[in-house]
Amino acid sequence: MEKNIEEIINVSDYLYKNKLVAGKAGNVSARFKGEDGDLVDQQGNLLPKRKPSSEVDLHLEIYKKRSDVNGIVHTHSPYATGFAFSSKRIKRHEGFGAINTPFLEDIEYEAPGSMKLAKSASKAIGDEDVLILKQHGVLCVGDSLKEATLLATFVEETAKTQFITYMLNSTADLI
Numbered sequence: 001m002e003k004n005i006e007e008i009i010n011v012s013d014y015l016y017k018n019k020l021v022a023g024k025a026g027n028v029s030a031r032f033k034g035e036d037g038d039l040v041d042q043q044g045n046l047l048p049k050r051k052p053s054s055e056v057d058l059h060l061e062i063y064k065k066r067s068d069v070n071g072i073v074h075t076h077s078p079y080a081t082g083f084a085f086s087s088k089r090i091k092r093h094e095g096f097g098a099i100n101t102p103f104l105e106d107i108e109y110e111a112p113g114s115m116k117l118a119k120s121a122s123k124a125i126g127d128e129d130v131l132i133l134k135q136h137g138v139l140c141v142g143d144s145l146k147e148a149t150l151l152a153t154f155v156e157e158t159a160k161t162q163f164i165t166y167m168l169n170s171t172a173d174l175i
């Protein structure tokens with residue numbers, strides 16, 4: 001359990017340092033198999049239970065739906081979230097797995113933290129590993145928390161490249 005907690009802390013730190021989340025935004029989770037949920041400090045004292053993230057239902061509904069998912073990362077990374085707030089969609093580049101549709105899957109806006117959002121995301125996820133939450137952010141899943149984290153980084157890089165491409169294409173040549 002301690003190792004898992006350490007991984008969650010490391011991933012949260014990575015997401016923050018790489019500007020995939022800001023302030024208290026975003027959240028991560030991992031499925032711990034066959035382990036007791038109690039946390040203890042280094043002296044073995046039981047730590048009080050912390051209040052989970054406001055998006056706890058979003059994570060739980062996806063774990064219920066996908067037994068292959070062991071890690072979930074939800075970010076508001078700026079480029080991908082920019083697409084989520086616009087009418088443009090993120091193209092599915094090479095590296096997004098076996099699914100062949102031209103764009104990453106997105107779902108319509110539901111209030112953050114709501115069960116409606118959780119249900120809508122778990123319904124839409126299917127075999128996808130990425131969902132764009134319209135007017136909100138990004139959700140990535142993986143068979144490990146590390147995989148989900150790498151995917152969240154890849155989604156942001158992809159969105160950034162596409163944004164730059166749109167900008168270059170929309171301006172006149174200088175020479």
Ligand SMILES: [Zn+2]
Pocket residue numbers: 025026074075076112136137
């Ligand atoms: Zn959010």
